[in-house]
Amino acid sequence: MDLVVVGASLAGLRAVESARRAGHTGPITLIGAEPHLPYDRPPLSKAFLCAGGPAQVRPFRGEAELRDELGVRLLLGTPAQTLDTVACEVSVGDQAVPYDALIIATGASPRPFPGTSGIAGVHQLRTSDDAVAIRSALDGGARTVVVGAGFIGSEVASAARARGHEVTVVEAASLPLSRSIGVDAGTVCADLHRANGTDLRLGVGVAAIESSDGRVTGVRLDDGTVLAADLVVVGTGVAPATGWLRGSGVPLHERDGGVLCDETLWTGVPGVYAAGDVAHVPNPLFDGDLMRLEHWTSAAEQGAAAARHALDPASARGLAPVPYFWSDWYGHRIQFVGTPDCDEVQVVDTDTFTALYRRGDRIVGALTVDRPREVMKFRKRIAERGDWSEALAFAGVSAREGAA
């Protein structure tokens, strides 16, 4: 049985590892658009951007280990171009790669700012090449403007401030992240930026990114202000990388083009499963909500499960994960477990900050700042469909202990 994994990042790597662990002895092909071996992305916007941080992005596993120990045929540096679900083939360059089982793990690509392609000093942050370029600009003392106050952009701002650089973050919404974590938590995020010397401009859009001789010079805002800049990082979200699946018969979400799966990660097309940032998956823990998660833990878990299920569909079990992400800003750790899609958000600790999210009579989410001991206690309650008032009582006790 030929297993083909398209996408050579965390989900794809975990698919390969899990297939071998499950006893698959047949051929495995791993196809990746980037020329690099699979590497870890969260550090790209964190430790890697720090002065004195690691100088290179290290792969999870070396090439010899992947090839010889895991028996993986690597096709790196060329993206998959099309999928033929009738012939059961993926085209890569001029090759047709046949599969019996296929894992789609192509992730998501940042949305570019229109008209900036080829302008030096304008970057997005997704790949190690992006991170190397941004780090190099920060090393050179760049005046930095970040477009979009999301997690990635905010981590870049944090890294720039840690080096003492001037940083401006421009966000079209009236608060950072309020749609993804709520108004109260969004306010805390805005305060973190301002308390650390980042110039946060809210409720204003970017009219244009200005350049001279092919190099960025500044960012012009909707209100006419021009912010001088040597480095502009655009962090305004990503779109699932599924252009290669158009017309393949794999069902795609009408809004963002992500791959639609069932809770076992099956796409409905024989032998074809999806995992990671690319996949929309219903989550039975949250009333079957369709979730597309851009989280490390989801990519790892789904990658491993997709391969097991693809190789042995009869054994497939639906996943019911508690989503989890974290972000590091100015030396503070923001952690979120569960879903922000709720009936009520209650702030239970204003000292460091903890907010709980209620749906019906259950706790469905928790956001903490600098509360590493507590966040997984909330996660456990969310996983067990825990009672809201009990969660509030626990939070009250825990906050008092923390303050004592």
Added chain:
Amino acid sequence: MRIVADRARCEGLGMCEAMAPDFFEVGDDGTVTILDETPGEEHRAAVLAAVDACPVLALSLDG
């Protein structure tokens, strides 16, 4: 089977506690405490899930 934690790598992200709360707990200082370093063989699946779930690859199993 012995749980090995690389203290220099650990960032206290807590996935180990989420997967196997009987064996791992993150403290207020943001690093993990291993509650039982030598779990019985019957706990291998849970402990392995914790090792696999560590986002900074700080955990491994000896044996």
